[in-house]
Amino acid sequence: MEDTTTIFGIRTVMEAIQSEKNIDKIYIQKGLNNTLFQELLSLIGKKGFNISYVPVEKLQKLTQGNHQGVVAKISPIEFPDMEEVVQRILEDTNATPLFLLLDQITDARNFGAIIRTAECCGVHAIIIQDNGGAPVNADTVKTSAGAVFNIPICKVNHIKDAIYYLQGSGVNVVAATEKSDQSIYETELNKPTALVLGSEGRGINPSVLKIVNDKAKLPMFGTIGSLNVSVACGAFLYEIVRQRIPLTPKGGM
Missing domain, CATH: 3.40.1280.10 (SPOUT methyltransferase, trefoil knot domain)
Structure with a gap:
């Protein structure tokens, strides 16, 4: 089992949210603003995820992929009620x-x-x-x-x-x-x-x-x-x- 899974890209993170993945934290590039991003923010707002607005350099350290300004971490554990x-x-x-x-x-x-x-x-x-x-x-x-x-x-x-x-x-x-x-x-x-x-x-x-x-x-x-x-x-x-x-x-x- 992996300790944690890193996913990136606006649509990928949106799909993870919609499929009820156990997202632990979402990192968003400061200053990001477009229509698709606004859709993502709307989804995040409904779920109340842990968010950090960070410079692009932080995202580049988290992943080498085309992150589109968004990186998310899926937790290796469940959080019970x-x-x-x-x-x-x-x-x-x-x-x-x-x-x-x-x-x-x-x-x-x-x-x-x-x-x-x-x-x-x-x-x-x-x-x-x-x-x-x-x-x-x-x-x-x-x-x-x-x-x-x-x-x-x-x-x-x-x-x-x-x-x-x-x-x-x-x-x-x-x-x-x-x-x-x-x-x-x-x-x-x-x-x-x-x-x-x-x-x-x-x-x-x-x-x-x-x-x-x-x-x-x-x-x-x-x-x-x-x-x-x-x-x-x-x-x-x-x-x-x-x-x-x-x-x-x-x-x-």
Whole structure:
């Protein structure tokens, strides 16, 4: 199975959309404007795909073919319905639910590293936003060490949609942010929990921070004020693991 499939050309991408292919991201050349392109934009608008407007040089790096100003990536995975996944997990009495919400992580390798750590820590599902985040591409698959195939990844229109739904289902939503007076080590995590992580540059959107149940930070003792998001993710998730297991299990690294 290929990690990801690249398709290009306006009509090709239109046909992929019409045939319900699982398109992860569409790259469009800046300044492109003609009748056929307008038809494509109309189709894209109806489906709400993840779009990036890029210079032609970016498209030339993505493919050597006659791209006509449009390149699309077809995801190697399916994105299941979030509500169905959440309900299935909540109904499982053998585990305390743990969800991971990513507020527009943009780097594919960071995304893959986060997926790998999440799978190792027993995260039951990852929830991402339709637009603005990294695609599930070859770099994501490779960096995840295949974990991308072992954990449900759900897409929503906005992270806030997922937060409201989880809160309504009895899940405590915790934001990983330095904008907190509370340490992660002072936060109760041994209950149904959803951890929110923000993008590499701006962190968690302020509108998202306003609606979470708790905010928690990692203690920092150096001169650099923040960690790489995938490293921070690991620290937060393993504190959740620590709180949820009575004894350190044998084996592991």
